[in-house]
Amino acid sequence: MKNLFSELDVAGVRLANRLVLPPMATEQAEAEGNPGPMAAGHYGSLAATGVALVVVEHSYVTPEGRASPGQMSLASDVHVSGHAAIAARVHAAGALCAAQISHAGANRRAGMPGRCIGPTAVENPVSHLVPEEMSSSDIVTTIRAFGAAAARVQRAGYDFVEVHCAHGYLLGEFLSPLTNHRTDAYGGTPARRRRLLLEIVEEVRAAVHGDLPLMVRLGVADNPPLVQLYEGGLTMAEGVEAARALEDAGVAILDLSAGICGSRPAGITGEAYFRPFAEAVSAAVHCHVVCTGGITQPQTAQEIIQSGAADLVGVGRAIAADHDWVRKAREAAGL
Numbered sequence: 001m002k003n004l005f006s007e008l009d010v011a012g013v014r015l016a017n018r019l020v021l022p023p024m025a026t027e028q029a030e031a032e033g034n035p036g037p038m039a040a041g042h043y044g045s046l047a048a049t050g051v052a053l054v055v056v057e058h059s060y061v062t063p064e065g066r067a068s069p070g071q072m073s074l075a076s077d078v079h080v081s082g083h084a085a086i087a088a089r090v091h092a093a094g095a096l097c098a099a100q101i102s103h104a105g106a107n108r109r110a111g112m113p114g115r116c117i118g119p120t121a122v123e124n125p126v127s128h129l130v131p132e133e134m135s136s137s138d139i140v141t142t143i144r145a146f147g148a149a150a151a152r153v154q155r156a157g158y159d160f161v162e163v164h165c166a167h168g169y170l171l172g173e174f175l176s177p178l179t180n181h182r183t184d185a186y187g188g189t190p191a192r193r194r195r196l197l198l199e200i201v202e203e204v205r206a207a208v209h210g211d212l213p214l215m216v217r218l219g220v221a222d223n224p225p226l227v228q229l230y231e232g233g234l235t236m237a238e239g240v241e242a243a244r245a246l247e248d249a250g251v252a253i254l255d256l257s258a259g260i261c262g263s264r265p266a267g268i269t270g271e272a273y274f275r276p277f278a279e280a281v282s283a284a285v286h287c288h289v290v291c292t293g294g295i296t297q298p299q300t301a302q303e304i305i306q307s308g309a310a311d312l313v314g315v316g317r318a319i320a321a322d323h324d325w326v327r328k329a330r331e332a333a334g335l
């Protein structure tokens with residue numbers, strides 16, 4: 001019977017177990033976006049904890065998509081070597097790695113340089129900034145930027161590329177009816193709101209010649225399960241439809257989180273708070289699903305895998321706080 005320490009084959013890549021270290025921004029990049037001097041060592045030590053896959057924190061794909069001054073970049077070829085150093089250290093520690101590529105849209109720190117753009121000129125509920133509505137040429141530029149960044153991810157030696165479509169960032173803003181009021185081909189219906197995401201997935205797959213497996217960090221709904229923080233936001237049913245469309249587009253792993261309410265919604269506590277998202281998506285797709293959010297106990301992680309609620313579990317803050325977490329989980333499982 002499968003368990004937390006069973007191997008998993010994903011698109012020709014073998015993961016040693018079911019544990020994923022989810023992306024957690026360190027905000028330590030240099031002014032031009034190069035990973036800082038501590039980055040490779042930091043990710044090497046997280047990889048050495050025994051997780052199968054380390055997802056490195058979000059890197060912006062264009063300067064105007066930068067969320068904060070400490071964010072890493074994959075917007076230019078000059079950043080490839082810093083990322084290659086991270087990938088090499090993760091591999092040396094025995095894990096595989098993904099790089100997450102993102103555009104913050106209007107969910108960026110106030111005062112960041114460059115244009116603040118988004119689907120529609122309405123307030124982003126997270127940052128409270130009002131972006132400039134993206135033109136068709138902004139959309140084309142953004143699609144190309146994701147493709148170019150994905151090619152850099154491949155050159156840096158990562159095993160997966162992950163597109164960020166969660167937490168109120170640009171692609172999540174397009175998915176959400178709260179932030180996307182467009183009346184063109186990119187808004188108006190759920191299918192049109194996910195069009196940009198799907199065009200980016202297509203561009204990314206072409207840029208890596210189809211041979212770097214693709215992950216999407218998908219914000220399944222704007223509200224946490226059973227709680228209404230943002231009235232009129234993306235529903236779980238729409239999120240599940242997006243998951244199906246992403247599977248059809250060739251995505252290998254759906255790394256689930258939430259939309260506008262973020263990865264750690266205010267007032268939500270308890271183990272595995274996004275588990276209902278994982279159950280709903282797993283029931284609808286055949287590609288692999290990661291369940292992340294508030295998992296602190298090995299028994300919770302084990303049960304999620306054994307019940308089939310997800311194929312992989314993300315354990316972020318608990319492993320960051322205790323680098324022995326995976327070893328203890330293995331002991332607890334009697335393995």
Ligand SMILES: Cc1cc2nc3c(=O)[nH]c(=O)nc-3n(C[C@H](O)[C@H](O)[C@H](O)COP(=O)(O)O)c2cc1C
Pocket residue numbers: 022023024025026057058100164166217257263264292293294295314315316317318
């Ligand atoms: C400090 C910090 C930084 C984060 N940075 C990112 C990020 O860069 N990209 C992302 O998709 N999620 C990010 N997250 C969300 C985590 O990936 C994860 O979903 C969240 O911490 C919940 O999982 P956990 O309870 O296991 O920590 C971040 C979380 C934290 C705590």
